[in-house]
Amino acid sequence: DQQVKQNSPSLSVQEGRISILNCDYTNSMFDYFLWYKKYPAEGPTFLISISSIKDKNEDGRFTVFLNKSAKHLSLHIVPSQPGDSAVYFCAASAIGSGTYKYIFGTGTRLKVLA
Amino acid sequence: NAGVMQNPRHLVRRRGQEARLRCSPMKGHSHVYWYRQLPEEGLKFMVYLQKENIIDESGMPKERFSAEFPKEGPSILRIQQVVRGDSAAYFCASSPSSSGRAITDTQYFGPGTRLTVL
Numbered sequence: 740d741q742q743v744k745q746n747s748p749s750l751s752v753q754e755g756r757i758s759i760l761n762c763d764y765t766n767s768m769f770d771y772f773l774w775y776k777k778y779p780a781e782g783p784t785f786l787i788s789i790s791s792i793k794d795k796n797e798d799g800r801f802t803v804f805l806n807k808s809a810k811h812l813s814l815h816i817v818p819s820q821p822g823d824s825a826v827y828f829c830a831a832s833a834i835g836s837g838t839y840k841y842i843f844g845t846g847t848r849l850k851v852l853a
Numbered sequence: 854n855a856g857v858m859q860n861p862r863h864l865v866r867r868r869g870q871e872a873r874l875r876c877s878p879m880k881g882h883s884h885v886y887w888y889r890q891l892p893e894e895g896l897k898f899m900v901y902l903q904k905e906n907i908i909d910e911s912g913m914p915k916e917r918f919s920a921e922f923p924k925e926g927p928s929i930l931r932i933q934q935v936v937r938g939d940s941a942a943y944f945c946a947s948s949p950s951s952s953g954r955a956i957t958d959t960q961y962f963g964p965g966t967r968l969t970v971l
Contacts, residue, residue: 743895773959782857782944782962783896828895839948840886840909841960843895 742766743831745844753852758816760847762829765810769831773841774803774814776825783828787814819851855880857947857963858927865969866935874930874966878947885928886946886960887920896944902928935970942967 744763752758760774770791775783789796789803789812796803802815816823826848830841858877866872878885883904888896901909902922913920917935922928932939946960 775962780964780967782859782964785959785961788959830896838909839884839901839958840898840912841888841896842898843888845893845895 743842743844745847747847749848751850752819755818758819760814760827762812764831768833770835771832773830775828778825821851821853824851859963863967867971872932874943876928876945882947884948885922887930888944890942937970940970
């Protein structure tokens with residue numbers, strides 16, 4: 740039962756343009772969402788998070804949007820840079836329910852073309 | 854300020870041997886989580902520990918796997934009698950001591966241990 744889904748396994752974007760990565764979830768108890776970036780042979784690196792009481796959070800080039808009614812979140816990277824090429828994972832947690840584990844999607848491989 | 858440390862980075866074992874994976878959390882963090890990533894899949898939660906306590910082990914296989922986080926020293930994930938299906942990347946994460954606002958206690962990951970079972 741895949742509670743967090745990233746339906747696009749890969750995405751290619753031209754340098755300087757916007758990258759939009761999508762994530763859908765099924766569990767309405769999720770109240771905290773995160774995006775991680777992962778390079779090969781390294782651990783996931785935290786990028787940005789959002790609580791369910793918000794619908795947008797911005798940090799530099801990265802913005803996360805949350806649509807609770809659609810159970811959908813997205814990560815926007817503007818402008819995209821070649822160093823952004825990595826696998827991006829979204830994750831969700833039901834912290835309000837006392838559960839601290841993160842449920843991860845299967846990842847989207849982003850390639851930013853110079 | 855050192856991040857989450859894991860060792861070894863690579864571990865090769867033959868079927869039936871034991872594997873011990875170590876994780877030292879970030880300074881000031883007392884919550885440790887273990888995740889496993891199989892090839893071409895996302896990370897799957899295994900266990901959540903605080904010092905000397907297992908809080909949530911709902912993701913741990915019922916047999917051969919155990920975890921501990923002693924009062925002193927690193928957290929250990931132990932896999933007994935390894936099988937080929939145990940080959941994966943094992944990641945440890947840590948988060949700060951709970952401030953009562955757990956939603957801010959983001960998990961920070963180590964570089965992982967890649968286990969290969971021959």
